[in-house]
Each structure stands twice: as structure tokens, then as C-alpha cells.
Amino acid sequence: MLSFIFRRLLQSVFVLLAVSLIAFSLFRFVGDPVAQMVGQETSIEDQEKLRERLGLNDPITTQYARFVGNLSKGEFGFSYRTRQPVSEMIISRMAATLELGTVSLLISLLVGIPAGIYTALKRGGVLANVLLVTTLIGISVPTFVIGIFLIYLFGVELGWLPTFGRGETVPIGWWQTSFLTLDGWRSLLLPAITLGVFQLTLTMRLVRAEMQDVLKTDYIKFAMARGINYRSLYLNHAFRNTLVPVITIIGLQLGGIIAFSIVTESVFQWPGMGLLFLDSIRYVDIPVMSVYLVVIALMFVAINLLVDILYFAIDPRVRLHSAHE
């Protein structure tokens, strides 16, 4: 178990190094950092001094080492656009994105998994077919269109829910949560649904496909021939076996949720990291872009590690395989 996790951690470090290399190249080679930092009227000499002071004349490897060093200390540099420290900008917005992502993930799993199992079992049933057609539309309608129409319906026509921002938030340390106020929840609802719908349909289609495959296997037929009751057959035997591939995809989906939060945040003017990233692309704010990349990579690495540990819990073959090595 420990060696397994250790190996995964080692891999994660490699991934992080690779991403930080990309982030560094972005920072160093896309545009001129000095030109971005200083005004038009700064003299060439002053620019050269700044360059020297920033260490931009050092060998590239030294610069990269310093970049990684700074990252690990949490020193992310300053935004070209707002001149604020990037770390502050990211942290102040992280809570918004994570809360939005968590709620929409829960929506997608709590609805998607049961619906997937149901449609796999009731092939050809009326409700199952309706659900299937709905998922087809679900994966075809762009997230931003869903958001726009939810805003139009619930925000404009019916006037039930707020259509932008987070509403009232409560600080818990540096974390601004919207979970503790009614206004916060009301503001969260539409963006979370918007972000969740796509993932929900993906989850459902995937669970359905995997479940159907498992139902065709010999061990399910054998369990059937032994008269195991249907409840246990479907949930304990079949669903447990679908979990292995499903967990992989859910791990990937978490990534999808973080990525698509960019779109949702843009539609709902949700003050999260995605919106920040989008602005940084529009204004070519390289430091913010590269730090966002590193933060996202960190999140992905954490997710993947979690997925691996879950694997470990579910599949005895993985467990024993790693024990042998």
C-alpha cells in the first residue's frame, strides 16, 4: 500500500515538474516580462537594471530552479495587469470555484449514477428511453447556452433566483463561504446546475455503458443461475464491478468540472479562478495564467491520487498486485 502510494507520488512530482516547466516557459518566453512591468518612458538602462535585478540574465536552468523554488514557497509573483500578488488573487477566488465545483459534482453523481443504473437495467423502458434522449441533448447543448436559458427563465422571466455573483458570503478565516447564507445558496443554485448538467449526462451514459458490459459477463450469469436476488445481483455484484472504470472517469470529470467552471463563471459572473484565468488570457496577463496552470495541476494530481487510493479500496487485484512487487 505505502509503496504503491509512494510510486504514485513520485509520478505526481514528475507531472508537476512538467507543468511547472510549461508555466515557466510561458512566464519567461511569452512576451517580455520587463516590458510588461515598466512604463513606456523607462530608459533602456533602467530596464536593463530591472532585468539584472529580476535575474533574467542568469542561465535558464538557474532561472527555472528559482521559479520552482518560489512556487514551492507560495511566491507566485505579481499580476501584469493589477500589480497585485498573484497568490492573493488566486486564494481570494479559490473558495468560490471549489464550492461551485463541489456542489455540481454532487449533483452530477447523485443524479447521474442512479439514472445510469436505471437505464442499464430497464432497457427499452419508456422512462429509460426518455432519460437516454435527454442525455443526448445534455451532451449536445453547450454549457453556456444552458446557463443563458436558466438565467432567462429563473432570473428574468420568473425572477426567483439571482443571476450573477455569489450573493452574501461569510468568511471562515480566509475562506469566503456561501454555504452559510440563504442568499449564498440561492446564488449558487443556477451556476451549479449549469455546470453539473453536462457532467451528469456524462456520468449517466458512462455508468450505463459499463453496467451493461458487466451484466453480460459470465460471473453475473453465474450469479443469476445461482438465484442470487436481483437487488444484490445488481448492486453488490454488478455495480461494484462497474465502479472501477467509473471512478477513473469521475476523476477525469473532476478535471472537467474545474475546466468548465471557466465557462460557467463567465456566464454568471461568478468571482472564481476561472473568471480570473479568462481575464488573464484576454489581457495576456502571463503570471496569472502560469500560476493558474500550476494550481490546476496541483488539484489534478490530488484528484488522481485520490482515485488511485479508491481503486485500492475497491479492487483486490490492484491490492495484491502491488503487495507482490
Added chain:
Amino acid sequence: MSELLNINDMSVKFPTRFGEYTALDSIDLAVKAGEIHGLVGESGAGKSTLGAAVIGLLPSPGYISSGKIDFSGKDLTRLDQQSYHRLRGSRISMIFQDPQTSLNPLLTVATQLVETIRQHSDINPLDARSRAIALLEEIGLYDVEQRIDDYPHQFSGGMRQRVVIALALCTDPELIIADEPTTALDVSVQKQILELIRTLCTERQLGIILITHDIGVINEITDHVTVLRSGRVIETGTTGDVLGNPSDEYTKALMAAVPRLDKRLDRFKNIVAEDLLDSEDNSWRLPSASAEFASQWLLAEHQREDSRSSDAGPVVSVEHLDVTFARGQPSWIKTRANFKALSDITLAVRPGEILGVVGESGSGKSTLAKAIVGLVSPSAGTMTFRGEHLPPRLKRHRNHVARRQIQMVFQDPYSSLNNRKSVEQIISEPIRFYGLANDEKLIRKLVASVLELVEMPQRAMLKYPHQFSGGQRQRIAVARALVARPEFLICDEPTSALDVSIQAQILNLLKDLQQIYGLSILFISHNLAVIWQMADRVVVLKQGELVETAETEQFFRAPSQPYSQMLLSETPSLELIQ
């Protein structure tokens, strides 16, 4: 004693887009408690469908269109799904073919057993567990107390099949349907499992329906036998009667096609008429293409070759050959654990002889073939071809003469032909590749002629592999090997994927070709009976080591090594009758 199961005039149909397909047609079958009823037939005969119909698990959209299944006084065809499901496990159970896939990989053996026991009787988990332990001990598992909490993948194939049997038995059913229970196992394990089934049947007074394609297995343990063909009962009766004195031509053919261990035949008996040659196919011919033409073309090469090399040394020889495979994923931290597939193998194939290679799965038979054709690199030892050094895998040049002179016929005709190419493209590829003929017309004519030589209609060249049956595909594969004008042919289990009647045809074809062209053949098979008919000499492999080399006659009369003796005694055969 009254009958436990009585199937009366039952038909099973499958609606398809071409209309209804009758999988089983008016079947009558009776099984008593305490007897094993064998169900034998080739693939597509409807054996497994019959088993599925009895247990009520016909694959959709199949259904029972008429008839009755009387199970101790109850008509199963009238049962609703709920009551049927309660019956499954408690009174009727099933054993599947492949122990690798029939156990749930995520649940321990104990969990699966306890759940099944408690499903059908009202006892607490601890009692169920002790019952499971007792049963596993009865079934012949060792260290049951410790091993019961293991997962299925921690058991070997044979042990896993025992667990499957325990699962089928744990609720004391009256009837068990065993669908090819030993097909996926090695002969030595097969023998033990069959004995176990026999013992359980007698001791517990079970009714067993044993489905198999292997007449040897039928002969070994069944009391009654029913021969099925295309969904119909051909013949039924006590095993002794049916096999000892078959009344139907098809039964005779099935039996005749099983190679015999007790006597050696020059050719296999082949009674089943081939209906592959329909009139449309036969009327299409290329002008002047004929089997004789192919024959002459193939022989022309050999005469030239013969005049050149007249010394009688071996065609192919292998000395002290080792093949080692790396096991598991490469890792930088520690060196890989290695697995020796072949160690210190020395053998030689003389010109014009068939050398049989025998062994169970994992004995390294196929690895030997792969090393000779250059698909696998040996880790030690040398190979020669016609007295000259034969370089291994990557060192063998693309134009090396052995690349053409050594050809191979593979095991699975469904995987050995490229489905996206027409038969003409498949057979002409070696001709073009080796530059044996350049004229397009001649190539076409050769393809048509060679097809005729392997007893296929010439028109087959216009079709694609998926339009042919397994036996026909194997003929095409033989044709592809022949057109390279090889001197040495490797046949790796060429008939193990085929039904017995087809097997006989292919073996006859190979034998004829070998005699006409004086080919040297390395013939690999796990089937001793096939080797007995085909080979001049025999080599026995066991876990990568050479156990015995002997003349065929001598080997089958009096094998010198204990392992060979065990192999011979455990192969189910037809010897006992007649």
C-alpha cells in the same frame, strides 16, 4: 427410478432480421437422479441453448416456442420469472466453461459462497460459513480455513473450477447443468474435475447434464448421451449403446473423426459431406487454372532445390535453446523477474518428416515455433536452417531466405486472415512479396489454382474471410503458406479451433500436401491423438523443458518418461469401446 427432468418436444426460436431461427427443434430429453447425461455436438448444434432453456436463462430474444420442460412434476415453461429465479440455485444450478471469468473478481470466495447459501436457506452467516468450508473440503481444496477468504484470482484454473462447482453445489440442487466444464483446462486437471463430478453425482444422487464437444469426455463419464446436430436430436441412448454401436451416420462421423489413441490410421475417416461447394461457386473458374497447375508450379521449385542440396542433414535444428521473457512492468528500481519459457531445447527436423510437439498449456510449444520463425529472440542457443546458421529475430535480415522457406499455419483461422483483404489479396501477397511471379495474369491464375489445390472453389478468391467458416478459412491459410513454396512448415495447433469433423479434413489435407511436396513439418498440438496420426516422431515438452523424444510408434506403445505416461493415461479417449 422416476425421471428428474423430462423435456418433451421442446423448440426454441430466435427472431432475427432474416426471420425466425430455430435453435432447437422438438427436443426430447430425460435425466434421472444420480446419472450424468451427456449432450454432444459441434458448435452451433444448440447444446448450450438447451442448457440455458432448462435453467430459464435463454439469451434475449430467444424463447421456447413449444413443448414442456417437466422438472419433478412441475412444468418449467409455465413458471413466472419470480418463481423461476427462486428455483435457480436452490434446485437447478449451473457450471460454466471458463473458471477465469465465472467468478466475481471483487468478492472473496467466502462472500460468494455464504451469500449463495443464505439466499436459499434461512441460516446465520457463521453456520453458512462453516457449511461453505465443509463443502470446499469435500470438493478437494486444501487449507480451506485460510484460503476461503482469498479472492478468485488467487487460485489456479483447476482450483477455481472447483470453487465454481462448490458454488453450484452449495445449496444442494437436484439438477446441475455443466456447460463444457473442462474445456478451458489442461488434460491432467480435466481428469480430476471429471472424476469429482462423477463422485458428486453418485454420492449426492444429482442429475447432471454435461454439455461437451468432446466425445472422449462423453465416453469417460456419462451414463446416457444425446447427440445434437443443428438443433435436432440425432441419436440418444446409454453411452455404451450409442458409442459402441452408433446407428446414425452423423454419430459415426463424429466418432470416426476423433483421432484414435489405440490404432494409427493413414487417413482420417471423413463421412460428413461437405456442403460448401454450391453450384454458383463451382461454375466460376479462371481459364486454365487448376490444381494440377498449382501442383506443377509448387513442385518446380522443389526439384531445383533438391538437386542443389542432396545431403540428408536436418532441415531445421535447434541446439540448447533458451527463451526468457521479462515478467511484469519494466522498473528502474529493481531488475525484472524473468520467466523461462524454454530451457535447453535440442531437436532436429529431418527432411520430409513430421515432427510432433506435444505439451500442456504453458509448456512452451508455441514459443518454440515463434523462436524458429523469428518472432521471439532466444536468450541462448543456436538454430540452423539447412545446415546454415539461422539468425534470431532482429538479426534475421528482411530478405533472408528462411523468411520464405519457413512458413507457418496458425491456430486460429479467425485471427490469422486479415478481414479487410479479399482472399485473392491474401493469397497473392506472398507471391508478390517474395517476387515469385510478376505477371498479373499468372498471379491470378496461381491464386485460383492453389485454392483448388486446397479443395476450395476458385470463386472464393473474390470473397472476404468473414464469408467463410473456420475450416474454409484454415484452408485459405494453408494456401497462403503454400504459395511461398516453403520447404519447412510449422503448424501451431492448426485444428484446435475447429470442430472434429472439420479437423479431420484439414489434417487429411495437410498430410496429403506433405506427402506430395515432401515438406518437413513441425506439428504442434496438445491433442495426443492428433499427434499419433500425424507425426513420424514426437517431442514432449513440459514447462519449457524437453521431456522425451521418440519415434511415434514407440512413444505411444511404451513412453519412457513418467510424465509422458501420465499424459497418455489421462487423455479421455474412445479406446474402451470396441
Added chain:
Amino acid sequence: MFANWRRIARENEFLYLFLHNRVAQFAALISLLCLSGAALAPWIAPTNPYDIASIDIMDSLVAPAWSDEGDERFLLGTDDQGRDLFSAILYGTRLSLLVGLLSIGFASVLGVSVGLMAGYLGGAFDAIVMRIADVQLSLPAILTALLIDGIARGVLPTDQHDNLMIVVLTVAIGLSLWVNFARTARASTLVERNKEYVQACEIMGMHPLRIMLTHILPNIMGPILVILTVDLAVAVLLEATLSFLGVGVPANQPSLGTLIRIGTEYMFSGEWWIVIFPSAMLITMIVAINILGDFLRDVLNPRLR
């Protein structure tokens, strides 16, 4: 002749299933309509929305022709700059499909070649390529595309930016989708390379390149075709999303996503048509492609991911 056709249709499972699946036929028809509408846009569109000279700002925000305030010159009304919405949708579809097809072409050629080689050759090449693919797979397509787009914005001179935007978009979307092709091609190749017909080629001493191209490639086309269709929908969706976010195609050449973005600004003030019609077009097109993808997946049934 007709009897012959029927026999072919019965023997060819693919054709048979297609001819008996109304939904798939309908989806194919819609896809075909979208494709021809896009291809023929310059000839069927009443006006050229890219031609500033033909646009009159006085015509802005005209309602669809059938409503009370409508103008019969503009079937579906006009946008905020006075562009005919029907023409703009046709041209927008053209742009969306163009970017979609180009990027899928790019992604498939890159992905299939890499996947084929990785699957067939194995070894270090396989390990490295698949490691990269894994890392990229954990970065969702939209993020990759946004990032590449962002880099291009930083690197390219501002005046060149608009002209090169289509290329940048194609590369960005293509690079974010190649992994699907590579993984599918690799997985199918691994299955094929263990088949005996490939071994037969290897024994002959055939060049690996020839084995890959003439023997394996035709056999893995089925699963690749499925990915091709499914990912075309994804590519169109990505392009629309990027354009909606304002980092896609240049503003003077509106794609469907751009039109929807413009539309949202007017949605609340009652000019619903600018957002409704392009959205409907986009959704119809993607649904049709996805239905076709599902149909292909069911028929060719590749058990691969």
C-alpha cells in the same frame, strides 16, 4: 438490380441497421443539410455579413420577418450592427464547421499516427507518448485550447492576430483532442498486433511501416470513425465555447458562439431572436452529429476508451 440491392443491404449489417433506424437517417439528413448550408453559404445567403459596406447600422435589431416590427428583407431579423441574422447564421455555421473539421482532421492524423506507432512498436516510444497523453488527458480539452489560445495571443503580433485566429483555433482544438485518437488507435492496434495475420506479415519480413499502414490501419478504422464523429461534435462545441468566451474567432467574422454572446446582451431587453436562432442552429447540429456518433458506436461497437 433491385433484388441485388436488397441482398447487399441485408448482408451488409451496417447498411441494414442504417436503413432500419429512422433516427439515424434523420440525423444524417440534418447533418447533410448543415454541411451543405455551410458549404454553399456564399451562394444561398441573402447578404454577406462580413462585408461592412453592405451593412447599415440603421437596420440594427430588426425583429424576425413574421413579427409585427419585422422587415421582410431579414427573415430571422438582424443583430446589433444591422447584419442579417439568417446570413450571419449560415456564415457562422460555415466557420464553426470549418474550424471543427480542420481541427478534427489535424487531431486524427496526429493522433492516429502516434497511436498506431505506439501500439505497434511499444517500448520507450509507447511509454513516453502515453505518459504525455495521460497528462494531457487530465487537462480537459477546453483548458488546453484556452491555454494554447492564450499563448498565441502573447506570441503573435496584435495586428496579425485576427488573420491567424482561425489557424490558432484549429491548432488549439486539434491539440486538445489528439489524445482521444491516439488512445483509441493504440488500444485497437494492441488488439490487432496480437492477431496471427500480423504475425504472418512479420514472419515474411515485411517492413513495419507497411504492416501498420496496409494491414493494421484498415482494421482499426471502425473505432476511429466513431471517435471522429463524436469528437467532431466536441470540436464544434469547443469552438462555440471559445468564441462565446470572446477568445475565439475575430469579432468581424462571427461564428455561432460569437452570435450567441452578442445575443445575450440583448436578451433581457426583448431582442430574443439574436440568441435563440444561433443557439437552435448550434444545438441542432451538435445533436445530429452526436446521434450519428451514437449510432456508429452501437454498430461498430468498439469496447475501447
